[in-house]
Amino acid sequence: MENTTDFQYPHTFILLGASGDLAKKKIYPTIWYLYRDNLLPEKTKFIGYARTKQSVTDIREKCKKYIKLLPGDEEKFEKFWQSNDYFSGTYDKRVDFEMLNQLITKFEKGPVANRIFYLAVPPTVFEDVTVNIRNACVSIKGFTRVIIEKPFGRDDISSSKLSNHLAGLFKEEQMYRIDHYLGKEMVQNLMTIRFANQIFCPSWNRENIASVLISFKEPFGTEGRGGYFDDFGIIRDVMQNHLLQILSLVAMEKPVSLNPNDIRDEKVKVLRHIRPIKQEDILIGQYVGNPDGQGDEKLGYLDDPTVPKDSVTPTYALATLFINNARWQGVPFILRCGKALNERKAEVRVQYKDAPGDIFNGHAKRNELVIRVQPGEALYLKLMSKSPGMTFDLVETELDLTYSMRYREADVPDAYERLILDVFMGTQMHFVRSDELTEAWRIFTPILKELEEQHVKPVPYRYGSRGPLEADMKLGENDFKYSGSYKWKKPVC
Ligand SMILES: NC(=O)C1=CN([C@@H]2O[C@H](COP(=O)(O)OP(=O)(O)OC[C@H]3O[C@@H](n4cnc5c(N)ncnc54)[C@H](OP(=O)(O)O)[C@@H]3O)[C@@H](O)[C@H]2O)C=CC1
Ligand SMILES: O=C1O[C@H](COP(=O)(O)O)[C@@H](O)[C@H](O)[C@H]1O
Numbered sequence: 001m002e003n004t005t006d007f008q009y010p011h012t013f014i015l016l017g018a019s020g021d022l023a024k025k026k027i028y029p030t031i032w033y034l035y036r037d038n039l040l041p042e043k044t045k046f047i048g049y050a051r052t053k054q055s056v057t058d059i060r061e062k063c064k065k066y067i068k069l070l071p072g073d074e075e076k077f078e079k080f081w082q083s084n085d086y087f088s089g090t091y092d093k094r095v096d097f098e099m100l101n102q103l104i105t106k107f108e109k110g111p112v113a114n115r116i117f118y119l120a121v122p123p124t125v126f127e128d129v130t131v132n133i134r135n136a137c138v139s140i141k142g143f144t145r146v147i148i149e150k151p152f153g154r155d156d157i158s159s160s161k162l163s164n165h166l167a168g169l170f171k172e173e174q175m176y177r178i179d180h181y182l183g184k185e186m187v188q189n190l191m192t193i194r195f196a197n198q199i200f201c202p203s204w205n206r207e208n209i210a211s212v213l214i215s216f217k218e219p220f221g222t223e224g225r226g227g228y229f230d231d232f233g234i235i236r237d238v239m240q241n242h243l244l245q246i247l248s249l250v251a252m253e254k255p256v257s258l259n260p261n262d263i264r265d266e267k268v269k270v271l272r273h274i275r276p277i278k279q280e281d282i283l284i285g286q287y288v289g290n291p292d293g294q295g296d297e298k299l300g301y302l303d304d305p306t307v308p309k310d311s312v313t314p315t316y317a318l319a320t321l322f323i324n325n326a327r328w329q330g331v332p333f334i335l336r337c338g339k340a341l342n343e344r345k346a347e348v349r350v351q352y353k354d355a356p357g358d359i360f361n362g363h364a365k366r367n368e369l370v371i372r373v374q375p376g377e378a379l380y381l382k383l384m385s386k387s388p389g390m391t392f393d394l395v396e397t398e399l400d401l402t403y404s405m406r407y408r409e410a411d412v413p414d415a416y417e418r419l420i421l422d423v424f425m426g427t428q429m430h431f432v433r434s435d436e437l438t439e440a441w442r443i444f445t446p447i448l449k450e451l452e453e454q455h456v457k458p459v460p461y462r463y464g465s466r467g468p469l470e471a472d473m474k475l476g477e478n479d480f481k482y483s484g485s486y487k488w489k490k491p492v493c
Helices: 021-036 056-066 074-082 094-106 123-137 156-167 185-195 226-251 260-272 415-425 434-453 470-477
Strands: 011-016 044-050 084-088 114-119 144-149 175-178 209-217 282-288 316-322 332-338 345-352 368-374 378-386 394-402 459-462
Touching: 011 021, 011 094, 021 044, 021 056, 021 074, 021 415, 044 094, 056 084, 074 084, 084 094, 094 123, 114 123, 114 415, 123 144, 123 156, 144 415, 156 434, 175 415, 175 434, 185 226, 185 368, 185 378, 209 226, 226 260, 226 316, 226 332, 226 345, 226 434, 260 434, 282 434, 282 470, 316 470, 332 470
Parallel strands: 011 044, 011 114, 044 084, 114 144, 144 175, 209 332, 282 459
Antiparallel strands: 209 345, 282 316, 316 332, 345 368, 368 378, 378 394
């Protein structure tokens, strides 16, 4: 039974891996915020499941420092924890899942009841857990939806093995593959900016746009996650998923409708026009300690005790992708991501070509549309204007939509809140379909293999810097012009 989306029915949200890091830092806080804001079906029960022997009180204690509790919410918070239960069991024994099923069933009064399973478990137990859910826990009087987190494999073969495994157990419409960047406000805004504004529609192409730069920067290193990270590296961790998802939303054609499958069809189509990345199109880096820095900044990636001393895993990567279709042929899409850099930032820069037929003696700078995903959502369009007053000089300025100024009262929800709510509502628009994954791995697997097999050494860059110096040269080679002359004056309110 799939089509039972209706908030009047009982729902059970089962969190597998309830003793883990993701659960305490992200999922419990998220379900509390949704519950607090009355966004979930009234009859929702939450059940945690993991091997650890613990109680709901223990979970509550562990989550304490990650949950924001506002004054006045105390009573509701108590009620929230009363709606929680916990069951300790193995991941590989069907009998434990049969007992979990009995527990879920106890709360399911009435003819219809729905179940959502959130898999916050490591890839090693993934297959066992999904088989056991399928065999012992699917709802017989409502829908069963399964939320899964990356990694969705580590190359084309492992990813397709995983997809085939899941396809043997669940229908695609039951699967919700999370890429949490798809839950971010400005990423969700990309389609509106592009397709609801006639001003952008006709200029969004190779005739007008010189290059597109999509960046992700983090000001901290692997921080104890070195073990996991070393097996994946920044390309798998951020570029192949978050940045490629953003690219597909920036570059896809207008979908037939807002139907999730129409959108995902267009995303897949544009990815199919991208050829696998070659070594000359990529630059990789690895951070080293900054002797002048403070605390962790002094430590390089290789100083992490969980990282092999000769590791060549990249913590920084810049790759240029080309979309071989009529709209984009020849336009570089530059994806850039790194850890231990100088700031936290995720943004898209759409850089327009120089205005042809120069009459301003080279003083006119390129237009640039900046979509800042974080921190502080903003959309600004850099343009040239006449300097105010008697002069006829040019000035670089901007049309600026900064959310904190324009939408002071707006409460921008966290990505996970939106995405988990989407699962309750049954909308897959912001989730990754299996054919998107196939295309993403087709583009990235050859280069990942080449880098690993040839043991290609990443370029060192200092903790807290902007990344390898060579990266700026790559930008220039790919028609991204940085003038350094743009100055932003924060408006005084
Ligand atoms: N609405 C708002 O809140 C607005 C805020 N601003 C703020 O004003 C500031 C400047 O705006 P911004 O658009 O970033 O201006 P710029 O075009 O001057 O870009 C500055 C960025 O360029 C990059 N950069 C520095 N050196 C080089 C180089 N040699 N080659 C290539 N890139 C280089 C750096 O980012 P990186 O290290 O990532 O390469 C730097 O942060 C920002 O802090 C921005 O957030 C501006 C407009 C509106
Ligand atoms: O998926 C991941 O994303 C986080 C960054 O997420 P953000 O929402 O804080 O921008 C990153 O730290 C992590 O390495 C990666 O796995």
